Amino acid sequence: MNALQRSAFDGAGLAGRPVYELRGVAKSYARRSIHALDRVDLTLTEGSFSSVIGPSGCGKSTLLKIMAGVLPPTEGSVYLEGTPVTGTRRDIGMMFQQATLFPWRTTLENIVLPIEIRDGKKAARAMHDEARALLDLVGLKGFDSVRPNELSGGMAQRAAICRMLITKPAVLLLDEPFSALDELSRDFMNMELQRICMERNATAFLVTHSIPEAVILSDTVYVMSPRPGNFVEAINIDLPRPRTLDMMTDPKFGEYVRRIRARLDKGAFL
Amino acid sequence: MTVIDNTDQRPETIWSEHVSFMDRIPRSIAMGGLLVGFVALWQLIYAIGVVSPIILPGPWETGADIAFVGKNLFTGGYMLTALWITIKEVIFGFAIAITIGFLLGILVGETTFGERAVLPYLVAIDTMPKVAFAPLFLAWLGFGIASKVALAAFIATFPIVVGTAAGLYVADENARMLFKTMGASRFQTLFKMKLPLGLPQIFTGLKIAAVGVMAGAITGEFLGGGKGFGELIRVASSQLNTPRVFSLIIFLSLLGLTLFWSVVWLEKKLVFWHKSSVSGGIGT
Ligand SMILES: Nc1ncnc2c1ncn2[C@@H]1O[C@H](COP(=O)(O)OP(=O)(O)OP(=O)(O)O)[C@@H](O)[C@H]1O
Ligand SMILES: [Mg+2]
Numbered sequence: 001m002n003a004l005q006r007s008a009f010d011g012a013g014l015a016g017r018p019v020y021e022l023r024g025v026a027k028s029y030a031r032r033s034i035h036a037l038d039r040v041d042l043t044l045t046e047g048s049f050s051s052v053i054g055p056s057g058c059g060k061s062t063l064l065k066i067m068a069g070v071l072p073p074t075e076g077s078v079y080l081e082g083t084p085v086t087g088t089r090r091d092i093g094m095m096f097q098q099a100t101l102f103p104w105r106t107t108l109e110n111i112v113l114p115i116e117i118r119d120g121k122k123a124a125r126a127m128h129d130e131a132r133a134l135l136d137l138v139g140l141k142g143f144d145s146v147r148p149n150e151l152s153g154g155m156a157q158r159a160a161i162c163r164m165l166i167t168k169p170a171v172l173l174l175d176e177p178f179s180a181l182d183e184l185s186r187d188f189m190n191m192e193l194q195r196i197c198m199e200r201n202a203t204a205f206l207v208t209h210s211i212p213e214a215v216i217l218s219d220t221v222y223v224m225s226p227r228p229g230n231f232v233e234a235i236n237i238d239l240p241r242p243r244t245l246d247m248m249t250d251p252k253f254g255e256y257v258r259r260i261r262a263r264l265d266k267g268a269f270l
Numbered sequence: 271m272t273v274i275d276n277t278d279q280r281p282e283t284i285w286s287e288h289v290s291f292m293d294r295i296p297r298s299i300a301m302g303g304l305l306v307g308f309v310a311l312w313q314l315i316y317a318i319g320v321v322s323p324i325i326l327p328g329p330w331e332t333g334a335d336i337a338f339v340g341k342n343l344f345t346g347g348y349m350l351t352a353l354w355i356t357i358k359e360v361i362f363g364f365a366i367a368i369t370i371g372f373l374l375g376i377l378v379g380e381t382t383f384g385e386r387a388v389l390p391y392l393v394a395i396d397t398m399p400k401v402a403f404a405p406l407f408l409a410w411l412g413f414g415i416a417s418k419v420a421l422a423a424f425i426a427t428f429p430i431v432v433g434t435a436a437g438l439y440v441a442d443e444n445a446r447m448l449f450k451t452m453g454a455s456r457f458q459t460l461f462k463m464k465l466p467l468g469l470p471q472i473f474t475g476l477k478i479a480a481v482g483v484m485a486g487a488i489t490g491e492f493l494g495g496g497k498g499f500g501e502l503i504r505v506a507s508s509q510l511n512t513p514r515v516f517s518l519i520i521f522l523s524l525l526g527l528t529l530f531w532s533v534v535w536l537e538k539k540l541v542f543w544h545k546s547s548v549s550g551g552i553g554t
Contacts, residue, residue: 070447070451103544118453
């Protein structure tokens with residue numbers, strides 16, 4: 001790994017303290033010896049928003065699981081805040097494609113679940129007001145005692161955001177969190193996500209299949225090659241913050257979308 | 271303009287799904303009707319006289335005997351003593367089956383060791399006709415209540431093991447990963463996520479076990495030394511007192527239903543969030 005190669009994908013030219021540092025992270029699944037990830041290098045700086053986009057099955061979720069400490073890499077190193085990631089960590093908030101709310105708990109009880117697991121029932125009860133404020137934040141005011149099966153898909157996903165945020169994580173790992181939503185609520189949720197990240201100066205890493213979503217949210221978009229996954233390009237998105245949905249009509253925005261699409265078409269789906 | 275007026279005058283189009291006559295009968299009448307039909311058929315066969323009254327007594331004769339047995343039970347006669355013994359066997363058997371079945375189920379469903387090493391043996395034992403073990407229990411535990419409890423527990427354990435283990439497999443990859451990222455311990459993952467998610471399966475096992483535990487207790491009593499209801503049935507049938515056998519069976523089935531209903535009631539309390547927690551409409 002030479003310095004030149006490294007600088008191409010590192011922090012993508014943004015100033016800031018590095019939060020996540022990945023060096024040569026590779027992953028092979030023993031079963032059927034699938035080579036899922038091929039020596040990925042990545043640095044995320046504090047408060048930055050990055051997205052990774054790539055064809056299905058290229059190893060995006062695998063990368064996220066390794067970063068979260070859910071899955072061990074077969075090669076390379078992962079550092080978070082200077083300490084090696086060798087298991088799950090408290091300062092990470094993670095969100096998946098499915099909301100995974102538990103039907104025997106009310107929405108509020110689902111949201112304080114991470115607290116209950118970490119500090120017990122009493123601490124969780126003490127967080128109820130905080131959880132209500134979060135529900136308010138995502139537009140679910142008054143839904144605290146509703147059971148999850150009475151929520152729509154979008155509402156459930158919003159509740160899942162609250163559950164991720166209740167522990168105030170400094171790093172958010174998001175695996176296609178809104179892909180099950182319709183486009184309107186998705187746009188809305190993306191803007192909410194941006195607002196929350198900016199408010200808390202959180203570092204976010206998002207896996208998505210939507211090029212416009214990646215561009216509108218990110219400081220840097222990483223394009224991944226098909227399996228074994230590797231970053232083939234890191235594109236800095238030079239649009240002012242906070243981003244607005246109106247920017248999607250900006251010619252600059254269209255230029256970014258075209259560039260990423262061309263990059264994906266070239267290598268990805270062949 | 272005229273067009274709009276016309277639409278306003280059109281009748282409303284409220285309509286309802288056609289429901290057949292049979293499906294519109296209220297439950298109480300439908301069930302009562304079936305019972306009356308059954309008794310009538312019974313009476314008919316009895317009246318024609320194709321079957322000897324020793325083999326098949328008439329409905330009135332049986333009804334009178336049911337009343338007699340009922341009176342004996344409610345006035346605290348010797349039959350109540352016998353019923354109480356059977357109830358004790360069933361409750362102890364069920365309690366033991368739940369304890370052992372639950373622990374084995376967790377061992378099999380939660381640990382790789384259990385799945386690899388314990389499960390094959392459990393499957394092997396489960397495929398055996400368990401009633402065939404009854405003489406062994408009799409030899410080991412004697413003619414008292416213990417051998418009946420053992421047989422009842424033995425029969426009822428396996429459905430609970432299977433239900434618990436199957437329940438623990440319900441949790442999907444997302445739920446497991448969520449708990450992992452929250453830093454949950456294995457104990458927390460089990461009790462706050464896997465077991466609650468598996469409750470519908472666990473209760474399916476418990477319902478099958480509730481039926482099995484009755485069968486086990488009565489079979490145990492048949493084989494000897496019992497002082498419970500099974501013994502009363504054995505004596506009545508050896509005396510060719512067929513009406514008595516029938517009425518004893520009916521009271522026994524009430525005991526079985528009570529046990530089954532208790533499980534269903536508990537299921538509805540605990541698994542209120544699950545769609546299929548209404549068990550076949552029984553007890554609703
Ligand atoms: N547990 C596993 N065992 C074996 N192979 C796996 C496992 N999980 C993923 N893989 C393989 O690794 C590769 C990458 O999977 P991954 O889920 O990371 O893809 P992805 O980029 O997230 O895809 P998608 O966009 O469809 O979600 C795939 O080819 C998949 O078959
Ligand atoms: Mg994925």
